[in-house]
Amino acid sequence: MGSPGQPAPAREFAQTSIAAPGIIGVDWEERVDFDRLRDYRLARARQALDASELGALLVFESSNIRYLTATHIGTWGYNKTERWALLTRTGEPWIWDFGSAAKNHRLHSPWLKPEQSNGGNNGLQGAISPTSGLPQGTAGQIAEIMRDEGVAGMPLGVDVVEMPMLRELEAAGIDVRDGQQVMLDAREIKNQDEILLLSQAAAMVDGVYQDIYEFLKPGVRESDVAALATHRLLEMGSEQVEAINSIAGERCSPHPHVFSDRLIRPGDQAYFDIIHAFNGYRTCYYRTFAVGRATSAHRDAYHKARELIDSAIDLVKPGITTDRIAQLWPKAEEFGFSSEMEAFGLQFGHGLGLGLHERPVISRLNSLENPVEIKPGMVFALETFWPAADGHSAARIEEELVVTENGAELLTLFPAEELVVTNAY
Helix, strand or coil, X not given: CCCCCCCCCCCCCXXXXXXXXXXXXXXXXXXXXXXXXXXXXXHHHHHHHHCCCCCEEEECCHHHHHHHXXXXXXXXXXXXXXXXXXXXXCCCCEEEECCCHHHHHHHHCCCCCHHHXXXXXXXCCCCCCHHHCHHHHHHHHHHHHHHHCCCCCCCEEECCCCHHHHHHHHHCCCCEEECHHXXXXXXXXXXXXXXXXXXXXXXXXXXXXXXXXXXXXXXXXXXXHHHHHHHHHHHHCCCEEEEEXXXXXXXXXXXXXXXXXXXXXXXXEEEEEEEEEECCEECCEEEEEEECCCCHHHHHXXXXXXXXXXHHHHHCCCCCEHHHXXXXXXXXXHHCCCCHHHHCCCCEEEECCCXXXXXXXXXXXXXXXXXXXXXXXXXXXXXXXXXXXXXXXXXXXXXXXXXXXXXXXXXXCCCCCCCEEECCC
């Protein structure tokens, strides 16, 4: 940004030096080193565990399981708490998997000890009654491993847990504590392989936005855009399309966070958020368009959203705390909301990795009183929103960035310096 009272310098189009190397490994170019990636993640988890008061981590949340064990069984199993992993201070990772997946991992995941990849069942979130003894059996196994690996007298950190499982762990004499903060400590800083995977995921969305730009015209529905984006992402190698926000016209303000079957009309303002995972690593990437033509209200709202995100990006560098970014953004009442809770997620920042919401989380709701230091190797998204003066349109912009020693480097490159008009009349 410029000096106080001076206009900010003109921006060229977004560029980055971070590679998006392709979706397959090759022998003629160094790309993602998956052995290095697995070693790094496990080392980070051990470091965070050693720095805590915990003796072990028991995780049920899918991204935490993947971080510790580098296993994945498809999005159908995502966060059903029917898989879990254990890491003690002294041992190697354990994984309890859904049925035959355990045998598959013994065959194809040589970084795991075969005897520590087992089938498990805690009752399918209560569909099998807890009186079956399944949660009790799991708790007994966890207690035995903690004894065998020398951490029985220490607390066990758990990320998320069903009530019968929690009660059985406690009945087994285990002191259960919050393990999610330890896992988030581990996952906070990304290595070069994680950054490459995040960059490749963003590059895929760059391409989808080109498709949306060419497709977006009167007569197509919000749901048609969601279908197009989902198809193209899966075609390009996406592992999971978690959500496509597709919002247009009078549905733009307030943001409903869900697409509909509304037909796109001439002169609509429309914005989209594309959330998908490539090799587990996620995007959250908004862009706003005008369809055919744009009003002055559309352009003014877009200019304001762009100003808010640019001021935040310019501030990002190691050592800055997140309260300083949040202070740049308007209070909820200034853009039509009664409280910061109601406006949460609109002027917003959040870490990206195997999870959609990692550290740091930046907003006026939480950051002013509980700031977090920005560090090199963090990857996060910044997103802004501004309602248009017409009372129903709005602009939404989001940029993903990597924190380097010198500041922020963008991963999201589809043009967003000015409001893009599709199929202009």
